[in-house]
Amino acid sequence: MAQIQRFEVGPRMSQAVVHGDTIYLAGQVNNSAKDVTGQTSAVLEQIDTLLAAAGSSKERIVTATIYLTDIKTFSQMNAAWEAWVPKGATPARTTLEANLAAPEYLVEITVVAVK
Amino acid sequence: MAQIQRFEVGPRMSQAVVHGDTIYLAGQVNNSAKDVTGQTSAVLEQIDTLLAAAGSSKERIVTATIYLTDIKTFSQMNAAWEAWVPKGATPARTTLEANLAAPEYLVEITVVAVK
Amino acid sequence: MAQIQRFEVGPRMSQAVVHGDTIYLAGQVNNSAKDVTGQTSAVLEQIDTLLAAAGSSKERIVTATIYLTDIKTFSQMNAAWEAWVPKGATPARTTLEANLAAPEYLVEITVVAVK
Numbered sequence: 001m002a003q004i005q006r007f008e009v010g011p012r013m014s015q016a017v018v019h020g021d022t023i024y025l026a027g028q029v030n031n032s033a034k035d036v037t038g039q040t041s042a043v044l045e046q047i048d049t050l051l052a053a054a055g056s057s058k059e060r061i062v063t064a065t066i067y068l069t070d071i072k073t074f075s076q077m078n079a080a081w082e083a084w085v086p087k088g089a090t091p092a093r094t095t096l097e098a099n100l101a102a103p104e105y106l107v108e109i110t111v112v113a114v115k
Numbered sequence: 116m117a118q119i120q121r122f123e124v125g126p127r128m129s130q131a132v133v134h135g136d137t138i139y140l141a142g143q144v145n146n147s148a149k150d151v152t153g154q155t156s157a158v159l160e161q162i163d164t165l166l167a168a169a170g171s172s173k174e175r176i177v178t179a180t181i182y183l184t185d186i187k188t189f190s191q192m193n194a195a196w197e198a199w200v201p202k203g204a205t206p207a208r209t210t211l212e213a214n215l216a217a218p219e220y221l222v223e224i225t226v227v228a229v230k
Numbered sequence: 231m232a233q234i235q236r237f238e239v240g241p242r243m244s245q246a247v248v249h250g251d252t253i254y255l256a257g258q259v260n261n262s263a264k265d266v267t268g269q270t271s272a273v274l275e276q277i278d279t280l281l282a283a284a285g286s287s288k289e290r291i292v293t294a295t296i297y298l299t300d301i302k303t304f305s306q307m308n309a310a311w312e313a314w315v316p317k318g319a320t321p322a323r324t325t326l327e328a329n330l331a332a333p334e335y336l337v338e339i340t341v342v343a344v345k
Contacts, residue, residue, distance in 0.1 A: 001175075001230060002136040002175075002229045002230055004175060004177065004204075004229060006203075006204065006205070009203060009204075009205055010205060011197055011200075011202070011205065012193060012196065012197060012200065012205060012208065013179075013205045013206060013207060013208035014205045014206060014207055015207070016207065017177045017178060017206055017207045019136070019137070019177050019229045020136070021232040021249070021250070022137075022177075022249070022252075024177045024178040024206075024207040024227070025207055026178075026207040026208050026209065027207075027208065027209030027210070027211075060232075060234060062234065062247045062249050062252075062254045063247060063254040063256075063342075064243075065209070065340075067209075067211050071329045071330070071331065074331055078242060081242065082241055082242060085241075085242065087241070088236075088239060089234075089236065089239075090236070090239055090240060090241065090242060090243045090244045091243060091244060091247055091254075092243060092244055092245070092246065092247045092254040092255055092256040092257075092340075093242065093243035093256050093257065094256065094257030094295070094297075094338065094340045095257070095330075095331050096257075096297050096328040096329065096330060096331075096338070097328055097329035097330070098211040098212055098213055098328055099186045099211065099212035100186070100210075100211060100212070101186065101189055101210050101211075108209065108211070110180075110207075110209045112178075112254070114232045114234060114249045115232055116290075116345060117251040117290075117344045117345055119290060119292065119319075119344060121318075121319065121320070124318060124319075124320055125320060126312060126315075126317070126320065127308060127311060127312060127315065127320060127323065128294075128320045128321060128322060128323035129320045129321060129322055130322070131322065132292045132293060132321055132322045134251070134252070134292050134344045135251070137252075137292075139292045139293040139321075139322040139342070140322055141293075141322040141323050141324065142322075142323065142324030142325070142326075180324070182324075182326050213326040213327055213328055214301045214326065214327035215301070215325075215326060215327070216301065216304055216325050216326075223324065223326070225295075225322075225324045227293075
């Protein structure tokens, strides 16, 4: 049976789950900023922290799904994303519009990375 | 070439696909109940059955994506989810609002698990 | 440290990322057609090309997520999907409605495949 390691285990979800070399993060949200660029930056910081805890980093993300409550904020999200994502080591990515768990969340990002 | 095993193979999709230790389930829906809590419970039962067939169980889910047609039913979905998800072995999770293939489906859940 | 291989590496994303046997494609869109069946066929061709570059093919897709800007086009998407997807080797699949990065995109498909 394959081993599973979980980080920040809560009653509904764990923030990171590791199986073999593969790290699955929970969808990250952060409403400390009121705008999409600020929220995206805060979310990406959370991803950095979780990946570090799980033994990885943003250079080793394989795929990302980005949810925006308003697709017209696409370029605002990308401003923060492009400042953060490592040149030459960008993940596969899908972006779509979707309402999120609470209306104050403007962006949610879910990534899969490897060790 | 890595081996792939498929379960409940239909013309559009298979309900479960196994590669190595990793099990990918199709998005599960069930309209036997009219409310989100009931539909979520039914969907989670289907997930139990598929995971058992593929050699896994809910303790070994690594990530889940939950789609709700109305995000205001978030707590109704969570009522069924929290009754079902194993304490201490919760997966990474992302929840978003989205219309699904047919209007009678109020919730859809897609999971990745390991053997 | 697990090795990662990237294809069509851009400043925001790579079109394909390979880790071990697993291939993650970016969400594929194509607006050369004005209708969903035509866009789906074009997207599926792009997937064929990317999978070939990464050492795989449509017979070896393990999971697919399909985003439609109008869920009422479900059967139009399926017309192209069923003409393309290999009988007996269908992937796990999830379909939902979502607005995409630009309004001219009617469908986006994200797949995970194995070598």
